[in-house]
Amino acid sequence: MHTTPTTTRSEHHDLVVCGGGLAGFTAAVSAARLGITVCLVQDRPVLGGNSSSEVRVVPRGSTTYHAWAREGGVLAEAMVGERARNHEPIFENGWTNSVWDLELYDICQRTPGLTLHLNTVVEGVTVEDGSITTVHCWTPSAETRIDISGRTFLDATGDGVVAFRAGCEIRQGTEGFEEFGEPHAPAQATDEVMGNSLHFKTKDVGRPVEYQLPEWAHSYDDPDFFYTGGRRPHDVRGGFWWIELGTPWDTIADAEVLRHELTRHTLGVWDWMKNKDPALRGKVENLALDWIGQVPGKRESRRIMGLHLMTEHDLLDEEGPADEVAYGGWNIDLHTPGGLLAATSEPTAAEGYVLTGQASSRAYVGPFGIPLRSLIAKDVDNLLMAGRNVSATHVALGSVRVQSTTALMGQAAGTAAALALRHDVPLHKVPVDLIGEVQQQLLRDGVHLPHVLPADDADLARRATASATSSCLFEGAGPEDRWPDAGLGEHRRFAVDDLPQRRGQWLPVEVGPDAAGLRQVSVLLRNRTDRTREVAAHLVDVRHVWDYRVDPATVLASTTLRVPPGEHWVSWPVDLDPQRVQRGADGPVSYLRLDLEAVEDVEWPRAGRVLPGSVSAFEMAPGRMRRYDDGVTMSVRVEPAQRVHPAGAAVSGAARPGAAPNLWLSGADDPAPALTLEWPEPVRLGSLRVTFPGHQLREYDRTPPLWKDPQVARDYDVEVLGRDGGWQPALRVRDNIQPHRVHRLDSPVTTTALRLRVLSTHGDPCAGVHELRCYAPEEDRAELD
Known part of the structure; x- marks a missing residue:
């Protein structure tokens, strides 16, 4: 009999990212774009973690509570691409399909220097002299063991697998009030964490459909459980976050038990809606169960202790930390321990989502800054973390755990890792010695930092005088x-x-x-x-x-x-x-x-x-x-x-509304809108970055299928002033959908003026630019498209 032996091989990369949820995805992509070699290890067949088609939690974040606060950077790039290409509508939970998976996969495949290992599990970690040297991985589908060594490692596994196996200090459970004086903390510490959820999706088949509950599933019969307990089936199309179980089970050790129990309860909820609820039976008569998840979404397990432990007080700080590298703005969303086994659901839901209610008012925070120190492990010297395993208390995690926020933390961690390696600065010193460059790089890459002002000395546009053909009043x-x-x-x-x-x-x-x-x-x-x-x-x-x-x-x-x-x-x-x-x-x-x-x-x-x-x-x-x-x-x-939309707004360095709208906007009747930069002396240009308005006002799940933001420039040209005084073409862009674009000129040019001509948008009569940055050829190095 012939048997295939187990294969063992070794790899080395500058940065090894473990975990391919949104935090790990953005970390790997942003780091690779800065010119280092990156390996992304993911234990599932798809990227996206809780946002993937396996779990189907639509990413949400600060924009649920704050206008013009949609998260930018790599996450925004993926969201824009998915909405423009996906025929399927989305809402809060249950409707994410594999087009989203493919969008994330496509970005990874188009990123030079990024190696992707799917279906690969981290089984062990080697630590030598206080540094991680190797993660030992297993790909069961290929019966292959891979020993991946690196200079720096990033734990985005959610459960803190790498840090736990490396011997780092972790926290689990809920801190008591006496430890940090957090207003939302209970009087006494407990071992309770937020639970796991399972989602489902229905389909309207155009005629009545019966449903029979399996005998092994859980049966619900009490209307008060739903309508008094804050578990209202508000949208009959799909799954509900409150189908949740945790305590008394352990969200890691009892993961498979929880998966089975959640399946039993999810079917029971559907049976209640379909066969018993007098308010809903008519509404769901023609609906059939179309999909039910078998991978629960996890909210909380291990938290890795870093150089700083975020508490609720950080979420209330209006000034922001000195080492701010991301931001949050979701409410302090602490789910009731036990989920479906508890008397009521999460407090704001149990209160009926009354926006002026006590629970909603107390939980409202942000936008607040997130420090880099909370993304750097304290017990080994070359480990960062991003996602729900960052250094935060249970209460602080209630806000920063949501996926759009974790994606920002991922890009911040990936950027910090890449720049630390580029400058050979130890990770533990980056929050002080290199923080300015990290922050300015994030701003350059389309990430907003609420409390950090632009100060990019390499941006030649800041030395130019801006003018425009018109400005909207x-x-x-x-x-x-x-x-x-x-x-x-x-x-x-x-x-x-x-x-x-x-x-x-x-x-x-x-x-x-x-x-x-x-x-x-x-x-x-x-x-x-x-x-x-x-x-x-x-x-x-x-x-x-x-x-x-x-x-x-x-x-x-x-x-x-x-x-x-x-x-x-x-x-x-x-x-x-x-x-x-x-x-x-x-x-x-x-x-x-x-x-x-x-x-x-x-x-x-x-x-x-x-x-x-x-x-x-x-x-x-x-x-x-x-x-x-x-x-x-x-x-x-x-x-x-x-006159609040002047041309000069495009070179202020701010790429969204903040202390002002920060937007050049042409007049609606301008037949050929153009933005011009002029320098007193010739400059040598190699690349430019432009941010158009769009995709910042409302959450991702508010956007319809096949959507392209009308404010984004669809077709535009960039021209430079030649020595003969005439305009010469430098860049031609057609069918653009992204609000943030990075362009390298075909060849560097020396000029005293640059002109951006917007030929068409996706529907808005006004052309707009939040930000236009220009760089010399040597400034952007390997980080360009």
């Missing part, structure tokens, strides 16, 4: 205005925009000595009574688009708006001196916030479009606001129109 908008959103605006949670709480609307305005000032603000209000109502209004000076403070706040002007019965544009002659408004990030544009106080029977209708960088919020708790709805602009008009 901010006048405000009303219900009659429309925007070419390609379906993004169809998500409206509130049919009536009442004023049960204070509501604020951000207004970008000119500041500085040349500003036109703000003469008048007009608000569209609808009075449903038969008598005049009074609405208190305030103009508040705010620092940035996420400045949610109500008290203390700098009130520049106040008035009382009188609203007759019916619908009226009510004007307020504010006559505001622009010198009283603080300048945003040293630029000519800043923000004010128009606040209307709560009043009964009066509506403030939203505008029919969202104006760039102009978002609204409501007072969720005394003294603090949160984003209103999915991110909308309320009906408001200003006089005179504000």
Whole structure:
């Protein structure tokens, strides 16, 4: 009899990333793009971890709670590609298909220097003199053992497999209040962690379909379990996060027991909806069970101790850490231990998702900075981590564990590893000795850092003078205005925009000595009574688009708006001196916030479009606001129109709304919009990076199938000024879908001017650029497309 012997081979790479979820994926891709050799080891046949077609948890993050906060970088690149190519709609859970898997796989295959090992398990780790030297892997499908050595290692396994086998200190369970004084911590420490979930998907077959519960499955019969316990089947199409089990089982040791138990309970939930729930039986009559997962999504297990342990206090820090390399903004989402075995589900759900409720208000955080020190293991000198195994308490993990946030941590860890190797700086010294370069590289690569200002001395565009063929003015908008959103605006949670709480609307305005000032603000209000109502209004000076403070706040002007019965544009002659408004990030544009106080029977209708960088919020708790709805602009008009989209915004180094909209936007009637940079002396150009508006306002699961953001430039040309004074072609781009692009010129050029001509967008009448960066040939090295 012939038998194939087990094969053993060895490999060496600069960086070995273990774990191919979103954190490991972004880490491996970003590091390889910086010119080092990278190996990505994944124990599943597909990439993406919980986001993959095996588990189907749609990635979410800061944008669920904060407008213009969608995560960028490698993750955004994958999301844009998937939506443009996938026919399938998505929502929170259950509908991710293999097009997403393929998008991640495609990016890896197109990344030079990246070696991918799928279906490969890390079985052992060798540590010598305080450093990991080798991970020992097994690929059962190929009966192959692979010993992978490296200079630096990154644990993105979720369960902290590499760190655990290397002898690093870990934490499991829940810290008590006395240890760190975290407001969300229980009085006493426990060994409890958040549980695992299983998802399912249904399909409308157009006729009634019966369902019979297997005898081995769990049967549900109590309506209070669902409707009093916060387990509402809010969307009959697919799986629910609250189908969750953990305690008393161990999420690692009892993983297979949990998989079986979750299958029993998932079928029981479907049986309740299909055969027993009087409110849902009619709605699901034509639905058939289409898919049920057999790989549970895991929220929490081991956490690796790093140079800094993130606590809830870090999530409340509005200034950000000095070594900020990522950000979060999901709420402190601590699921009830036991999941389906507990009396109620996660607190905000049990409260009925009341946005002004106590649980929702207490859990609301961000955007907050995440320190690099929490991504570097303290007990070995060449190990980073990213994902849900980072150095954080149970409470802090409640926020940073969500996938879009872990993807940012992955890109940060991969970038830090690559730059440390490039400069031969020990990992433990990177948060101090190399942090500036790490942060600026992340900004360069399209990652936003809320508390880090751009300071890239190599960016030649910062030395140029910018001009444009036209610039769009901010006048405000009303219900009659429309925007070419390609379906993004169809998500409206509130049919009536009442004023049960204070509501604020951000207004970008000119500041500085040349500003036109703000003469008048007009608000569209609808009075449903038969008598005049009074609405208190305030103009508040705010620092940035996420400045949610109500008290203390700098009130520049106040008035009382009188609203007759019916619908009226009510004007307020504010006559505001622009010198009283603080300048945003040293630029000519800043923000004010128009606040209307709560009043009964009066509506403030939203505008029919969202104006760039102009978002609204409501007072969720005394003294603090949160984003209103999915991110909308309320009906408001200003006089005179504000010049808030100048050409110079494109070379400020900021690539999204922050202290200002940070956006050059052409006029809608400009037939040939173009942005020009001019230098006083000749410069030598080898590459450029451009960030178009788009993909930042709302969550990924809000975007429809085959979606291309209308604001993104589809076709554009780059030209340089020749010695003869004429424009010469340098770059031609067609059918672009990505908002962040990196381009190397075919050959370096020396010039005194560069022009970006936007020939078409994917539907928006205005051309826009958040950021245009230019570099000399030697600056971008191996990190370009």
